Amino acid sequence: MKARQLGISTEAGVELADEAFWENNRTEAIIDWRLPEGQKKLAFIKFLWDHLDYVPEGANRERRIIAWLMREKKKRLGTVKKDGSIVPLTATANKLAFRNGSVIYTDNTFRGGTTQFMHVSELAKMAKRFPDRAREVVNGGFESVPTNGTIIVESTHEGGRSGVNYNLMKNAMAKVGKPLLPVDWRFFFFPWYEESRYQLDVPEGHVFKDETIEYFNRLKEIHGVDVPDSAKVWWEWKNGQSDFNMNEEYPSVPDEAFDAIGDDAIYCAQFRQLRRDGRIGVRFVVHPYAPVYCTWDIGVADHMATVFFQKVGGETRIIGGIQAKKSCVLDMLVKVREFEKSVGFKVSRHLLPHDGGHHSTNDRKTNKQVLEENGCHDVRLVPKTGSVWLSVSEVRSFLPSTVWHERCGEQIEDGSEEGLPGVLDCMESYHVDQNGKIDHDDCSHFADAFRMFIEAACHGLIDGFESSIVGMERLGGDQYQDAGCAEVP
Known part of the structure; x- marks a missing residue:
């Protein structure tokens, strides 16, 4: 992990060139978040090749001898042209190859073959903008490097506490100060x-x-x-x-x-202000007399999320959140009960999205009925709002009055090595894609569950809460567009 413009990728390029020029039969790869960026790094290695035998003005005898030796080396590795210049055996925008059998490629992904040295640049940027491609680099590219090979991953981090780069950094940081195996990552930070x-x-x-x-x-x-x-x-x-x-x-x-928080995050301005105001990572106890609301985002045997709210005075406290993959409503309810017990409260009202009233089980029961039959006494369905962006606007107005318990930033253990990001990380990472549309990734489930609280409030399901957008619960999508409001963040 590094700050901007520290020359780490340049140093990695020198290492790649050094091993390709002086060791036989090396296969090396440069992977960047965009192909043109990788081509620039390969062009830098070509620059090193061109200047191996460079003789600066006023060079002493030792420097001239070194230049002559480097020219002889280039003759063995490359091809001498009629004009006396020496070029690699192959030199294209994406590949440099030499007579010693060594070759350096560049691409924005990599799979197959055996690679002795791999340099991955700006993995965080790739993971944020092209998550599938980033996973392919990890699952395919990294696997092509043998245990005695080398992988350098360098990036200015983006994407908060989620994504491929975060998981890689987190795992490497956990091993700092411990004995490392040849296959372990060694963490470096350059501030x-x-x-x-x-x-x-x-x-x-x-x-x-x-x-x-x-x-x-x-x-x-x-x-x-x-x-x-x-x-x-x-x-x-x-x-x-x-x-x-x-x-x-x-x-x-x-x-x-x-x-x-990245600039493409939907709630970036609000969470930056919350952090400046000291409303993130607060320790508080659940008020014994104020109701606790549990909002749900329900997936069908897939990804579920719940968030717990309590309104105390003029502020809304975010107690925490749970999410799980490949779970049904009953599985999630077990986790809710465990969370209630560990924190010390009882949910007063469960708020489900409108489709919680649809039949979703083999015995034709709705999710609302399943919860009610298993001890949830106050389960409400939140009517569907005509516009997601209208709800987002309401969330933005609501966020400054929130206080976030420190447990909201904790990673959720789900039995996997990577785990799942917590509700705070997901809310801060909730973002739009390059087309300006909401990106429905692993962070969007918590964001949808959080937005459910606002939509419930706008329908009068939260005590002591009034919407700042008059008539939101009655304004459908077509009316929203007719009112002159574009569907933009």
Whole structure:
């Protein structure tokens, strides 16, 4: 994991070139989130090849001897053209091949064959924009590298606490300080403040902003990171730029990158403000007299999610959430009961989406009937709202009054090695795709369950809550468009 523009991919390119030039029969691969980016990295290796025998002006005898030796090496690896230049055996935008049997490819995925050295660049960006391709890299590309091979994965992290890159980083971080097997990942973190380009001379009489002082004091107190004033000046200047995501682009510690909210996140502005206001990761106990609501997102034997809310005074407390794959309503209810017992409360009202009233079991029972027959005394169906984006707008208005318990950020153990992201991670990662449409990935189930609370409130199913959008419960999709509101985030 790294901050931006630290030269890690350049260093990886030097390693790839070094092994291809000096070792026989090497197969090496560069995988990038987009093919043109990988081609640039391969062009850099071609640049190294072209300059192996370069003689700078005023070179001494030793440097000239080295250049002559490198030219002889190039003759053995490549082809001498009529004009005296020496080129690789094959040199295209996607492939460099040499007479010693070594070859370097670039692509945005890889599968098959045996690869001794693989450099994967910007896996986080790929995982966020092209998740299927990222999984193919992990499941196909990584498997092509033998246990005595090398894989370098470097990325400025995006996507919060979900996705292929996060899982890879998390697993590597868990092994820090422990004995490693040859097949284990070794974690490296390169922060911004160690780079001299990210430091400025401190102007005479400069007074740091309160936000800057508070941030670096917290960084030192919690993480033991002591940053020089020259780096603080640069950070203060960069942080002052409009809508710049410092935690994502220039993290000081790994957790900052994981907590960063991308600009394509639907609730990015709201959660950034919630974090600044200290409403995330709060410890509180469930109020003994205020009702607790459990909202459901129901999948058919697939992916289910529930979120627990409690309204206390002028704020709504998010107690936590549960999600599970390949589960039925009864399986999920068992998990709900376990959560109630562990935290110490009883759900007052269960809120199901409108299709919870459809027949979904072999005995023709609805999910609402199943819950009622298994001890849930107040189960309500939330009518379908005409526009998802209208509900999203209401959620945005509602979020500033929320407080999130620290357990909301915990990963959910489901028996798999990777586990499932928690409700906070999913809400922060809920995003639109490149076409501006909501991306229905593993994060959308919690987001749908959360939105169910707002839709229930707009239909009068939450005590003491009134919608800020008058008539939302009556406005259907066609009416929404007629009112001049486009279906855009």
